[in-house]
Amino acid sequence: MVNESTEMEGPTTRQRILSEASALFAQKGYHGTSTREIATAVGIQQPSLFHHFESKDAIMSELINFDLDQPLAVAEREAVADGSPAVRLYRYLAWDVEYLCRSPYNLSPVQMMLSDPVFAEAIERYERLVAARQSMIRDAIAVGEFVDVDPTFAQQAITWMIRGTIATADDQTATQAQETAERLASFAVRALLRDPDKLDEIRDAAGFS
Secondary structure (H helix, E strand, O other), rough: OOOHHHOOOOOHHHHHHHHHHHHHHHHOOOOOOOOOHHHHOOOHHHHHHHOOOHHHHHHHHHHHHHHHHHHHHHHHHHOOOOOOHHHHHHHHHHHHHHHHHHOOOOOOOOHOHHHHHHHHOHHHHHHHHHHHHHHHHHHHHHHHOEEOOOHHHHHHHHHHHHHHHHHOOOOOOHHHHHHHHHHHHHHHHHHHEOOOOOHHHHHHHHHOO
């Protein structure tokens, strides 16, 4: 489950900058958004914005970090954990989608910016995330839990589902985010299972009953 401790506090100016910037990036594009527009949306002067972030690139870098760092840690942990790889993939997907749906920022522009040379350092982390997902899929195929499918394609399909989900997941409550996460995880894993009737067993083993 996503940690709720920070929800008791109001957003800081830094968090408001990230929130308004992410909304503008989604609406106008990263390159079509100026720091002046971001400052105006937050209700501060441009010099105040630069007190928190030295540039627009720094704002996007922070959003990329939010999008990648914790999901990468969870995916790599599940990729090497003991037990059923199908269960581990389900548990990771449910966590990841809930985390993204409950983000205070619009993360839909992030995926596009990962191909921008300015943010090249993030590519290595994203490739590690992809590798961890593929590892769980490959392991589930090897033990006979999943059908014999190309792990690269399966991982890409899961990415498309996740990104499509968060693009339409604005203003979800905690309960709605959890329901969305479980639906996506169930759909993705069921589609890969050699025996779809085992989904309930996998959900239970992953801690979702």
